[in-house]
Amino acid sequence: MSQVSSSHNAPVLGALFMLGAGITFAITNILTPIITWQMGVPSTAVVFWQYVIATVIALPLIFRIGLGALKTRHPGWHEARAFLSALGVQFFAFGFASGVPVWQMVALSMTGPFFIITGATLFLGEKLTMRRLGATSVGFLGALMVTQIGSEQFTLASLLPILAAACWGTVSVITKYLSRDETPESLTLYMLVLITPNHFLIGLLLGIAVAVLPAGMLPASLATGFDFVLPGGDALWLIVLLGAVTAGAQYFFSLAYRVADATYLQPFDDLKLPLNTLLGWIVLSQVPALWFWPGALLILGASTFILWSETEKRQTLSVA
Incomplete structure (x- = not known):
């Protein structure tokens, strides 16, 4: 959902709503690997039904x-924004289906601000300052540490949350472009209506790829294509719960950004990251690797520095 600053200012309430969004987000990141990695349900099917259910609840x-x-006046950009958002979710879910642990998935997904800076510089004409360049470099150094690149623990699947972050970062750049003459309500509604x-x-495109590409070119978990039929048994009820929790996260985000400013809410x-790491540790017994801790600190530190720097710049411009 688009992060749009609110005209109201209820910081405590906004922080509580954002905390609720974080908790629901963590629950989705526990349910997804259980359904995909442990139960073997294709991630594309899980995500499709997850968002069908979430959209119905969000009506x-x-x-x-x-x-x-x-x-x-920009239907094409709205569609591009929704497609990239959906593609990012598919990359993210496929990462869980490939066995990437929760702590690694969430930490690497937080590289989004660095892609936003890159996109805003290349496509929106924003100036690349030394602050932005330095923070982006530090953040990606942290990402390399979290992926454990160069070690035996590194797999190509570890790059999936970074691909998701690149998609979501591009979505933010498009949102920034559209917000020049589109209302926050329009941005939010188009995402809700088009995401499913x-x-x-994406499922149809995957089915075409399976039919056209030679055997062995796609990962085994994608080579079966996309089954639009709901699974049965425990998997069905977990997908229903996943959709409901996803809708809850959408409501929490909406309420948070309605009552408090986006810059204030970012630290919450x-x-x-700690919520997901702790829950993954407790529920899935996924203990973070040694390099996770310094890498995550670099990502968080760089992201926080970008937030502080951009806030300071806006305040200086408003005073001037």
């Missing part, structure tokens, strides 16, 4: 915004 939010907010059809589209959003 009151959609109607509260009002379908009139769909009026736009784009998961369906960063709490998702």
Whole structure:
């Protein structure tokens, strides 16, 4: 969901809502590997039904915004934004299905701000300062440490959350571009309405790839294509729970950004890293590797520095 600063300012309430979003986000990151990695349900199917259920539950939010907010001069950019967001979710879920641990997935997904800086510099004409360049370099150094590249523990699947972060970072750049003449309600509504059809589209494209590409070119967990049929048994109920929790996260994010400013909320959003690491440790017995700790600190530190630097710049411009 788009992160748009609010005209209201209820910091304590906003922090609580963001904490609720972090907890629900952590629950989804525990349920997804259980359903995909442990139960063997294809990640593409899990994500599709997850967002079908979440969209149905989010219908009151959609109607509260009002379908009139769909009026736009940029339908193509809205579709690109929704497709990349869905693709990022697919990369993220496939990472879990490939056995990448929760602590690694979440830490590497937090490289998003560095892709946002790159995209804003290349496509929006924003200036690349030494602060931005330095913070981005430090953040990616931390990411390399978390992936354990160069060690026996490194796998190509470890790059999947970085691909997800690149998709989501690009989404943020497009959102920044659209926000020049699109309302926050329009940005939010288009994402809610288009995200599920784009998961369906990705599934169809995967099916075409399976039919066209030679055997062995796709990973085994994707080589079966995309089955649109809901699984049964315990997997079904866990997917229903996953969809409900995903909808809960959408509501929490919406409420948080309605009552407090995005810059104030960012540190509370960063709490998702310790929350996910702790929950993955307790529920899935996934103990973080030694290099995770300094790498995660570098990612968090660089992200926090970017937030501070950008906030300071905006305050200076407003005073001037």
